[in-house]
Amino acid sequence: MIEPARITEVLDGRWRDLRRELRERMTDAKLADTLGLDVEAHRAQVFDQLKELARTRHPRLGFDPAYGGEGDVGGSVVAFQLLGYGDLSLMVKAGVQWGLFGGAIQMLGTERHHEKYLPGVMSLDLPGCFAMTESGHGSDVQHLRTTARYEAGEFIVDTPDDDARKDYIGNAARDGRLAVVFAQLIVGDRSYGVHAFVVPIRDDEGRPMPGVRIADCGPKAGLNGVDNGRLWFDGVRIPKENLLNRYGDVTDEGTYVSPIESDSRRFFTMLGTLVRGRISVAGSANSAAQRALTITVHRAESRRQFRRPDSDTEIQLMDYLAHQRKLLPALAKTYALNFAQDELVSMLHDVQSAPEPDPIAQRRLESRAAGIKAVATWHATSTIQTAREACGGAGYLADSTLPALKADTDVFTTFEGDNTVLLQLVAKGLLTDYRDNFADLSPLATARLVAEQLMGAVLERIAARQVIGRFDDDDLRSRAWHRSLFEDREQHVLAGLARRLRAAASSDADPFDVFNDAQDHVLLAGRAHIDRLILDAFAAAVEKCQDEEVRALLEQVCDLYALSAIEQDRAWFLEHGRITASGAKKVVAEVNALCKALRPHARTLVDAFGIPEQYLAW
């Protein structure tokens, strides 16, 4: 049997050393139990833990060395992922303070803001909020309705009505002193779109500042250690300097200036710099899935139920095919997402550490972050649900930690971007600025669409010949075959979608209806693209692996990931002639065979996640 640590080495990836250090610190730290804490006690405990965390490397990792940070962007995300093994309220609270609030100041502010705020952000002397979402505008933040009107060297911040109150804001109900407030910047009669402003919301005694009203969102399904609240502003005056002015400013003469002309493009550029939060959520979702699987596989190896026929021996749960089917494909996908996440964090690190901005790399990063976040958080939700069921009544007791894992991660699928909206974003990105080009396709765009169509048709014919013509069992474990299926599906779905939208666009149809009628197609395009990226990341990591025994095992895990994904979507492959009916049945049988083959390694594979023992105690 392979020593789990040898696999951990591979899973740990580029930030291997940091992970090792942080993991050791977690192992040494006293575990703060959340069981039986009421909302207020839980909030207090998490804030205390956050203060302790503020004294470690954690908050400094991602910030500029000029202000005491370490400038390790990727490392900062990895640190959040590791927090994902513990109480997720702490992870989210840390994410609000150092990721969202601190991140906005770093990315949208300029030197004067960095100097003034970053030390307090890191030390937690300045607890803060990221006040973007409003009750009426969550997904469509471009149209949020809080206003910041310029007037004689000041901005006056107002909440026009209850629909525009800031809602679900972490750190708002109890601890926040400052908030980065997103509001429509207005000079004279003209709005320049949404910008970010630093607004003090509480004084040193913790009382709301004049003109600021704060309410508590109350108990939530989970994450009750985070104090989410609502904010209303009534004529709150802040100095002009509180505008985070990297992408837009108002001169002393009262003129709006910006390096980016289009209000819309400017806003999305600003949003794009905040991608780190989304990536951190994806990472901690995967940590939570790892934890649920570890707990559940441990139990499935110790618990027995029903006797063997004609015997008094009872059967280990893990020996049932149905149990393997529940846990092992989920485990394989968790491995796949681990590697995809590592690649994503690397991209983020390189993009944000580059001396010059690279808009193409930035766009690729945003698209991938959106897609991986959607896939990883849905995977965590379904995996933790499966784990709970696989543990039966025991998994329903708070003691098992599964209820908290489940409740805490539930919101991951809709915060930091609703998953459905995110997948559409991915697809829209793939359709190369579909929205802009839709009404009147430029010659270049048209050419590209035609090329895609041809490409699709050609690929289709090749695939049909290759796959349907000669399908033999050896292919089932061929990575090249898996990749060709994933790639081909991606290309074909996208080309079909482009064709379909284009055909509809040339009719008189209402543009909303056109896009809306194709929404399931759009979502499929986004998902097919991300699935392919995930498989590529897993395959690349396996290929790179130097430890031959580990590599051989990971090849099987990667086979299981690929084949169970193909199995799940085999209707598509059948409909499009990519596999034959008998081929599809063989895929199902091979998933069963892989479950059987990997069953003896189940415990090794979960132990390789290296989750500190104290988070698995039950």
Place this chain on the structure above:
Amino acid sequence: MIEPARITEVLDGRWRDLRRELRERMTDAKLADTLGLDVEAHRAQVFDQLKELARTRHPRLGFDPAYGGEGDVGGSVVAFQLLGYGDLSLMVKAGVQWGLFGGAIQMLGTERHHEKYLPGVMSLDLPGCFAMTESGHGSDVQHLRTTARYEAGEFIVDTPDDDARKDYIGNAARDGRLAVVFAQLIVGDRSYGVHAFVVPIRDDEGRPMPGVRIADCGPKAGLNGVDNGRLWFDGVRIPKENLLNRYGDVTDEGTYVSPIESDSRRFFTMLGTLVRGRISVAGSANSAAQRALTITVHRAESRRQFRRPDSDTEIQLMDYLAHQRKLLPALAKTYALNFAQDELVSMLHDVQSAPEPDPIAQRRLESRAAGIKAVATWHATSTIQTAREACGGAGYLADSTLPALKADTDVFTTFEGDNTVLLQLVAKGLLTDYRDNFADLSPLATARLVAEQLMGAVLERIAARQVIGRFDDDDLRSRAWHRSLFEDREQHVLAGLARRLRAAASSDADPFDVFNDAQDHVLLAGRAHIDRLILDAFAAAVEKCQDEEVRALLEQVCDLYALSAIEQDRAWFLEHGRITASGAKKVVAEVNALCKALRPHARTLVDAFGIPEQYLAW
């Protein structure tokens, strides 16, 4: 637009009048909020509510008129279903007292028990537990290890070790005075299998009885108004009369007697009489799904997000195809399950009200109850999850009631029978006593298998000819076509499974391995059977509907149920030549078309559930 009440009339089915009465009572009753209650306060509130409920018709419905009951078995289940609209802790607590505990006394006891206990059971003067599950034996209760040893006119009840403690027992931690304890009945050296005994666990002051140890299971994911606990027995002596002796007794001379010779058959006969609990869980799961859908459709009709291109109008969530896709097929399946449940409750009522036991009807009932329970509870879990996501951050706040719905119903998939085990039970039933006949098939069984094989092959050919040969769009809404697909799949999967098991049986393979290797096939057989029953129930209810406008609308809902089920499993239909690739694509397109067609009726369809307003307040 159709008045929702006209649809309610159809949904309400056989127990229409009772539903109307109970619904009115719920509307009038003061809503007891659970928000912010800690575990102890919640338990106290639920116990108080239970006492109030004890003064209504509810507890009397299902019991023998000889002791003050109404003898309306079906009505008692319907009443539990309606409780499913409120705090599910109350539903479960009532289920423990009047369903499980009271039901065991009624079904397994004889006159002396009925006379002695039933009045107190109904009035709640005797709060009780149903102590079956042990830590080590949950699904495999036949092998639980608590013992009740006969000795000179008494039984001595013992917990041999911690693995055999009674676990997750509702009413045990706080309120129960009596428990129906399931234990191996031992006379002399011989065990006669599991029997039920009435064991006092607390005295009048609420202190544990001598020899009884009670512990609290502590906080759970949900249902915290129910006091689940653990029980240990150490030489607890109870009079011989406390044996619930309908199916087995010990004579005054100390001889074991029973009308059923086989220990195993006797135990499963006893279990079979307790089927009502499982049916009640299925019903309340569906009530919870209805409530989640109502809340979510209401929100999707009022909330808007993103503007129409070139317009300031924002789009209602319910107008997005992706949103319709999330909610409307789930709504259609909820309708289908409503009718399937009504049919199931009718079967239960008729079986348990019949003057003479009918073993064949009883077996059919048990199988259907197991299958509908599995499908309905999984459906509730996924629907409530979808609803939560469809409500975004708002759905994560406790205020929305979705968190409680989600957490409370989660355990439904594994209590009253683990769903995976239940579906296997269905399939095993279909394989006509597979286990008994496996080693040595009787001529009759062989003949049946062969007939099934032939039947499968013939159907396959007919289906291939009919469906592949001429597939036109009219068929998509043909109920006959839907039914032929569902029936054919059921037959084919079952025949294939029987063939496969038989082939393996004639080899030297280990019987456990044979069955285990086919476990995914087994689960599919169970599910295909139940899916067909559900479609049949829906189709029958639609056919019977006298209100033409309502019937026309329900036809579409039934189309959506059938087609979205076919869409979901279209890989199977493709693999087995039941639909062509282009036919499968048409099914997908038709589901979209039905979503569009039903979208204007979404609100009507949820309002027709008739859930009292106070349970929808948000």
